[in-house]
Every structure is written in C-alpha cells, then in structure tokens.
Amino acid sequence: MLHDSVQCAERSSDDIVHVDCVTHVYPDGSVGIHNMCFRVRASEVVAVCGGNASGKSTLLEHLNGLLVPSSGKVYVMGEEVNGGGKKDIWRHVGIVFQRPDDQLFAPTVLDDVMFGPLNMGVGLQEAKRMAMEALESVGVEGVLDKVPAYLSGGQKRLVAIAGVLAMRPKVIAMDEPTSDLDPFHSGLVERVIIDLKEKRGISVVLATHDVDLAARLADRVCILKKGCIIAEGPPRDIFYDRGLMNGAGLRIPKVAEIYLEHCAFFNKKPALKPLNVKELMEAMRGNSF
Numbered sequence: 001m002l003h004d005s006v007q008c009a010e011r012s013s014d015d016i017v018h019v020d021c022v023t024h025v026y027p028d029g030s031v032g033i034h035n036m037c038f039r040v041r042a043s044e045v046v047a048v049c050g051g052n053a054s055g056k057s058t059l060l061e062h063l064n065g066l067l068v069p070s071s072g073k074v075y076v077m078g079e080e081v082n083g084g085g086k087k088d089i090w091r092h093v094g095i096v097f098q099r100p101d102d103q104l105f106a107p108t109v110l111d112d113v114m115f116g117p118l119n120m121g122v123g124l125q126e127a128k129r130m131a132m133e134a135l136e137s138v139g140v141e142g143v144l145d146k147v148p149a150y151l152s153g154g155q156k157r158l159v160a161i162a163g164v165l166a167m168r169p170k171v172i173a174m175d176e177p178t179s180d181l182d183p184f185h186s187g188l189v190e191r192v193i194i195d196l197k198e199k200r201g202i203s204v205v206l207a208t209h210d211v212d213l214a215a216r217l218a219d220r221v222c223i224l225k226k227g228c229i230i231a232e233g234p235p236r237d238i239f240y241d242r243g244l245m246n247g248a249g250l251r252i253p254k255v256a257e258i259y260l261e262h263c264a265f266f267n268k269k270p271a272l273k274p275l276n277v278k279e280l281m282e283a284m285r286g287n288s289f
C-alpha cells in the first residue's frame with residue numbers, strides 16, 4: 001500500500017543530495033522505495049540501515065541517476081538529476097556497489113581506476129596521476145598491475161572505492177562496504193570512510209545492516225523498512241531505541257546492548273549512550289566523553 005500524502009522538507013542550500021518524495025517501481029511491479037525523502041549534507045556520514053529488501057540499494061542507485069524515479073525528483077548540488085540540465089551532475093556522487101565484481105571490469109587495476117577520469121575527458125597522464133592518488137589513498141597502490149579478478153575480496157573492495165574516489169566526487173555512497181570482509185580489511189575500509197570525511201570533506205552514505213559499524217561511523221542515521229524511512233536522527237537516539245530497531249528487523253549495536261545490561265545490573269540510568277568500545281569503557285567507569 002503506497003501513501004501519497006508524504007511531503008519532504010524544503011530543499012536547503014546545505015543539501016548536496018536531496019531526494020524529494022521518490023517512489024521507484026521496478027518493471028515487474030515490485031516497489032523498491034516509496035515516498036522517500038532523504039538528504040546528504042557536506043562532510044557527513046549518513047548511515048542508511050535496514051533489513052533485507054528494505055530498499056537500501058534502490059535508494060543508493062537513485063543518488064546518481066542509475067535508477068530513474070517512477071515519481072518524485074532527485075537533486076544533486078541543487079540541480080535535478082535526469083532533469084536535462086548539466087549532463088555530468090551525476091559525477092558528484094559515486095557509488096561503490098555491494099559486489100565489487102559488478103564494478104571492476106578492466107584488464108588491470110590501474111586501467112580500471114583510470115576509467116572514470118578518462119571518461120570525464122581527462123588526458124592520459126592526468127588520469128594516471130588521479131588513479132595513482134586514489135589507489136594510494138586506500139593503500140592498494142601495490143596491486144596496480146594485477147588483473148582485478150585475481151584480487152582478494154578485500155583488495156577488490158578497496159580498488160572499487162579507489163575507482164570512485166579517482167573521479168573526486170562530493171559524495172560516495174557505499175552499499176554494504178564491509179560485507180564478506182575479514183576484520184583486517186573491514187578495519188581498512190572503516191579507516192578510509194573516516195579519512196574521506198575528516199581529511200577530504202567527502203560525505204559518505206553508508207548502506208548497511210551492520211549496526212556496529214554504523215554506530216562507530218555515522219553522524220546521522222536513517223532506518224528503512226519496506227521501502228520507507230521510518231526514523232531518522234542522531235545515532236545515540238536511534239541505536240538505543242530497541243523497539244524501533246527490532247521493528248525494522250535490526251538489533252541494537254553490541255556496545256549499546258552491553259551498556260544497557262551494565263546499567264540494568266547496577267540499577268543506573270543509561271544516560272551516556274556510548275557508540276564505540278572506547279566510549280563504552282568510559283561510560284562503565286561513570287565518565288562522560
């Protein structure tokens with residue numbers, strides 16, 4: 001059942017991306033998202049959390065025009081995507097797909113990462129420079145001559161991120177960026193996300209059901225259920241709402257679980273709401289952070 005009565009907040013000059021009441025119906029009649037209102041501002045990490053089939057990938061693919069809304073509009077830098085204005089508006093938003101194999105196709109890693117800049121009309125030498133810089137920034141410059149298909153899962157993911165970074169977008173949307181990764185490679189991706197925001201001012205949209213990761217990284221959280229955002233807010237509010245999280249097919253982060261157990265055991269009010277292990281240790285000692 002689709003609701004037609006939703007109205008999104010006004011577009012603001014702070015919005016790099018503004019999704020205005022977008023519904024997407026796939027050709028077979030499946031509703032991917034409906035009446036979706038979503039925004040991304042400068043230098044923020046927005047976590048989009050939801051269970052399977054909640055619409056995370058469908059939302060992401062609208063952010064740079066890969067999918068066209070059935071109704072509603074998507075704006076990037078104030079301009080409508082698919083609206084017939086500047087042709088390259090989509091380049092401000094890069095998407096790292098859930099499966100890197102969907103993204104990597106060139107004979108070597110360097111060719112793959114150079115493809116974006118070359119496609120933007122940059123000369124060969126400059127494209128190579130941009131690609132090398134992107135590979136170095138995610139720490140995989142050592143594999144530039146390798147065939148992408150022969151990389152490990154973690155290396156593929158980092159090369160896929162480099163391929164998007166090389167185009168110097170303002171926003172990078174990542175679909176389940178740490179699924180299938182071991183703790184070492186997950187840690188690398190996590191570090192890359194922090195650096196993108198803190199050192200380069202790039203906003204990250206993190207679509208995931210890994211709520212522990214989202215708790216550590218997000219400035220703002222949107223909870224999706226059945227193609228709609230059912231809650232949005234700061235992570236300390238959203239991730240400590242067990243009813244909300246369970247209702248969306250998610251659990252609260254482990255850190256929140258431990259802290260709530262600790263408070264219940266010592267009959268303390270859970271006032272501090274830590275989101276990572278360091279904060280949890282402080283909170284259990286009764287220190288604020």
Ligand SMILES: Nc1ncnc2c1ncn2[C@@H]1O[C@H](COP(=O)(O)OP(=O)(O)OP(=O)(O)O)[C@@H](O)[C@H]1O
Pocket residue numbers: 026027028030031032033050051052053054055056057058059
């Ligand atoms: N190409 C498609 N054709 C038809 N239906 C689709 C297509 N892609 C997605 N859907 C449907 O749209 C809905 C949302 O799917 P989507 O992949 O966006 O969810 P998701 O939150 O990313 O899920 P997951 O966490 O399982 O990857 C689902 O009901 C799905 O079956």
